[in-house]
Amino acid sequence: MNRRVLAAALAGVLLGAGAAPAHATLAYVKGALQGKPVLWVADDDGGNARALVTGGFSPRVSPDGTQVAFITGTRRARLKLVSVAGGPARTLARNVWNYDAVAWAPDATKLSVATGPELGPYTLKLIEVATGAARPLNRGVIHGVSFAPGGEGLVWARSFTPRYPVEANLYTTTLDGGPVRRITDDGRATSPVWGPERIAFSRSRPAPRRSDYPKLDIYTVGADGTVLRRVTRTKPPFLLAGLSPLAWSADGTRLAAQYTGQDTSEAWRVVPATAAAADATGAFDGVVGWGLSRDGTTLLATTGYFDDPAGDVIAVAWDGEARTVLARRATQPSWNR
Numbered sequence: 566m567n568r569r570v571l572a573a574a575l576a577g578v579l580l581g582a583g584a585a586p587a588h589a590t591l592a593y594v595k596g597a598l599q600g601k602p603v604l605w606v607a608d609d610d611g612g613n614a615r616a617l618v619t620g621g622f623s624p625r626v627s628p629d630g631t632q633v634a635f636i637t638g639t640r641r642a643r644l645k646l647v648s649v650a651g652g653p654a655r656t657l658a659r660n661v662w663n664y665d666a667v668a669w670a671p672d673a674t675k676l677s678v679a680t681g682p683e684l685g686p687y688t689l690k691l692i693e694v695a696t697g698a699a700r701p702l703n704r705g706v707i708h709g710v711s712f713a714p715g716g717e718g719l720v721w722a723r724s725f726t727p728r729y730p731v732e733a734n735l736y737t738t739t740l741d742g743g744p745v746r747r748i749t750d751d752g753r754a755t756s757p758v759w760g761p762e763r764i765a766f767s768r769s770r771p772a773p774r775r776s777d778y779p780k781l782d783i784y785t786v787g788a789d790g791t792v793l794r795r796v797t798r799t800k801p802p803f804l805l806a807g808l809s810p811l812a813w814s815a816d817g818t819r820l821a822a823q824y825t826g827q828d829t830s831e832a833w834r835v836v837p838a839t840a841a842a843a844d845a846t847g848a849f850d851g852v853v854g855w856g857l858s859r860d861g862t863t864l865l866a867t868t869g870y871f872d873d874p875a876g877d878v879i880a881v882a883w884d885g886e887a888r889t890v891l892a893r894r895a896t897q898p899s900w901n902r
Contacts, residue, residue: 590649591878591891592617592624592633593898598874604635606649609902611878611891618647618654623664623897627673630901632694634676636664644678646694657692658699666707671716675740679707689721691740703745708733708755711764714815716740718788720748720757720764730779731755735766737788748790758820760813763787765796765820765837767809774803778826781807783835783842797822797835797842805829808842811854814861819883821845821857821864830854830871832864834883846885851876858902867896 589609594602604621607614621635631649634657636642642661647654658678661667666679666689674694681687689707690699708722708731717739724733732752738745748764757766763785772779783796801807805826812821820835824844832845832854845864846852851873856865862883869876878892891898 588630588649589900589902590626590630590633591898591900591902592626592635593878593892593895594622594624595892595895597622597896598872604633605892605895606633607892609891609900611889614892617649617651618645621645621647621654623667624899625667625669625676626899626901627669628671628901629673632673633899634667634669636661636667640683644676644692646676655697657694657697658690662687663707666710666721668710668712670712670719670740671714675712677710677712677719677721679710685727689723691719700742702738703736706731706733709757709766711757711759712740713759713788714761714813718743718759720759720788722755722757722766724752730769730772735764735786735790746790748786748788749793754784756809758810758813759788760785760820761815761817763792763794763817765810765813767807768795777803778806781809781825783808783810783820783822783837785837796820796837796840798840799824799842801826808833808835810835812857814857815859816861819857819861821854823854828870832866832881834864834885844885845881846888852879852881855898856900858900863902865898865900865902867898 591607591609602622604618606617623636625634644658645654660680663679668677676692679687686704689702692699705723710721720737722733735749735754753769755767767781768784769779786793799807808822822833824831830853835842851870853867864881878895878898880889
């Protein structure tokens with residue numbers, strides 16, 4: 566077999582491995598910025614849209630596309646679960662403060678969540694979806710959670726206090742009750758995203774001057790804490806922070822990221838193998854990233870910066886050349902494409 570044929574065959578295998586499941590679901594919220602959120606679901610192309618839960622926000626679509634985990638309430642918020650087909654929602658956790666700590670295990674049997682009093686400390690828990698049983702994993706302030714794509718473990722960033730700048734490290738554990746392991750030790754790691762081979766995360770460096778933000782770039786590390794590697798090299802200007810990873814493609818060749826700072830949240834695309842990094846649409850235009858399709862071809866995003874009630878949920882081609890509106894006047898999208 567010649568190299569060109571072999572490359573095509575391998576590409577077909579990788580794209581098949583990263584293909585969306587038969588039931589591909591999109592969830593999003595309307596009315597959130599007006600204080601009247603309504604959780605909607607649709608097919609992943611935006612079709613067959615329907616309101617699902619009044620008062621629900623911050624949805625997380627299950628990997629199999631059949632359920633949506635979401636938050637209700639702002640004080641003593643609750644984590645709930647509802648079928649995409651509708652029906653009653655059931656409560657899985659109470660006193661939820663860090664919405665970003667809610668994540669699905671790849672087999673859709675477990676959810677992570679952080680709970681506790683308003684000012685902490687918080688407890689990161691692993692919840693069995695079928696029974697609602699919760700296993701505490703770690704205490705502190707959680708700055709990102711991610712399951713291994715193969716379901717073998719969980720990684721999170723934890724600091725001991727809510728002070729800023731954040732001083733956090735990465736921790737891992739297996740899902741079968743194994744011990745917790747710290748895999749970074751410099752207090753500069755947040756926003757972990759576990760990929761098929763390595764864990765991507767944001768590593769901070771001190772602000773270059775007073776009143777500025779610490780600067781962020783993306784690094785990767787092995788699940789055992791070895792082979793730390795810097796991926797991006799950005800130079801954020803005053804009051805901008807830099808890059809945080811958002812989602813890997815299933816084959817590990819592409820990484821969606823977010824460029825953040827004061828009044829700024831921009832979708833970026835990163836190719837870890839070459840360290841190439843660029844704005845997903847080629848300009849600072851208020852397109853905020855929320856996810857990446859498993860085959861790496863499509864970014865899930867919203868328009869209108871992060872606080873525009875007239876913004877839309879959109880799909881953006883990886884090269885930034887094409888956009889498709891999936892939902893008008895909507896935000897907080899999640900999908901399992």
